[in-house]
Amino acid sequence: xxxxxxxxxxxxxxxxxxxxxxxxxxxxxxxxxxxxxxxxxxxxxxxxxxxxxxxxxxxxxxxxxxxxxxxxxxxxxxxxxxxxxxxxxxxxxxxxxxxxxxxxxxxxxxxxxxxxxxxxxxxxxxxxxxxxxxxxxxxxxxxxxxxxxxxxxxxxxxxxxxxxxxxxxxxxxxxxxxxxxxxxxxxxxxxxxxxxxxxxxxxxxxxxxxxxxxxxxxx
Numbered sequence: 001x002x003x004x005x006x007x008x009x010x011x012x013x014x015x016x017x018x019x020x021x022x023x024x025x026x027x028x029x030x031x032x033x034x035x036x037x038x039x040x041x042x043x044x045x046x047x048x049x050x051x052x053x054x055x056x057x058x059x060x061x062x063x064x065x066x067x068x069x070x071x072x073x074x075x076x077x078x079x080x081x082x083x084x085x086x087x088x089x090x091x092x093x094x095x096x097x098x099x100x101x102x103x104x105x106x107x108x109x110x111x112x113x114x115x116x117x118x119x120x121x122x123x124x125x126x127x128x129x130x131x132x133x134x135x136x137x138x139x140x141x142x143x144x145x146x147x148x149x150x151x152x153x154x155x156x157x158x159x160x161x162x163x164x165x166x167x168x169x170x171x172x173x174x175x176x177x178x179x180x181x182x183x184x185x186x187x188x189x190x191x192x193x194x195x196x197x198x199x200x201x202x203x204x205x206x207x208x209x210x211x212x213x214x215x216x217x218x219x
Contacts, residue, residue: 044160045083046119046153046200048094050076053216054205057113065215072111074100074136076206090160093152094204100136101144111136114207117151121159122196128153131207151204159198166194 059072078097083090098113113134119127134149162170170185185191208216 044085044090044155044157045081046090046092046155046160046202048079048081048092048202048204050079050205051203053213054116054208056216057206057208057212058215059111070103072100072102072136074098074111074113074206076115076204079204081202085157088157090155090157091152092155092202093150094202095148095150096204098134098136098147098149099144100138100146102138105138105141105143108140109138111138115149115151115204116207117153117202117204119153119155120201120203122199123201127155127200149204151202153202155200160200162194162198166191 055076057074058070060069061071062069076096076098080095081092082095083092094117100111100113102109102111113136114131115134116129116131118129121127130151130153132149132151134147136145136147138145169188169191186195206212
């Protein structure tokens with residue numbers, strides 16, 4: 001399960017630092033634990049998350065934005081990632097659940113909620129965006145309902161792979177007494193830029209109007 005992100009700035013920061021995360025080593029990742037003692041982990045599969053303020057949606061009856069005017073509330077949760085990196089084109093998916101609650105339980109009802117999926121490169125550049133729909137089915141008298149959705153995207157393996165000269169620069173052993181012995185290679189501008197260019201994210205969230213986004217940001 002991918003933990004839900006509550007700060008979009010944190011998503012961008014975590015994405016930019018994905019190559020410097022310490023943790024369990026996995027197949028296909030670059031692992032550096034020598035030189036200045038830095039451990040850098042990264043793979044070609046994108047990180048998956050929900051941008052801030054897009055994981056909730058509130059639908060109202062009429063123009064009022066008060067509690068007694070709320071019609072349906074839905075939350076996107078339990079985001080899970082899957083990635084096939086066996087070919088030149090990496091295919092990643094993000095599956096998720098939508099938990100919904102309605103105020104008026106009279107009668108059966110179908111509610112369609114739009115969601116987006118976007119591929120972000122380097123923490124800010126939008127590579128692609130798609131919009132889908134999750135359908136919520138409420139039975140007569142039912143207050144809560146649940147549905148699931150999935151989003152997928154292709155990423156060019158070559159674009160998500162660090163150039164060999166950058167790999168060499170990160171992994172080069174540094175000996176005591178050398179001029180750059182105490183320099184963290186991940187702080188070098190050319191290394192940071194290469195890591196950002198090779199970093200991709202697959203983000204999902206509700207497709208909100210400006211008013212809905214503003215409501216989420218201020219409540």
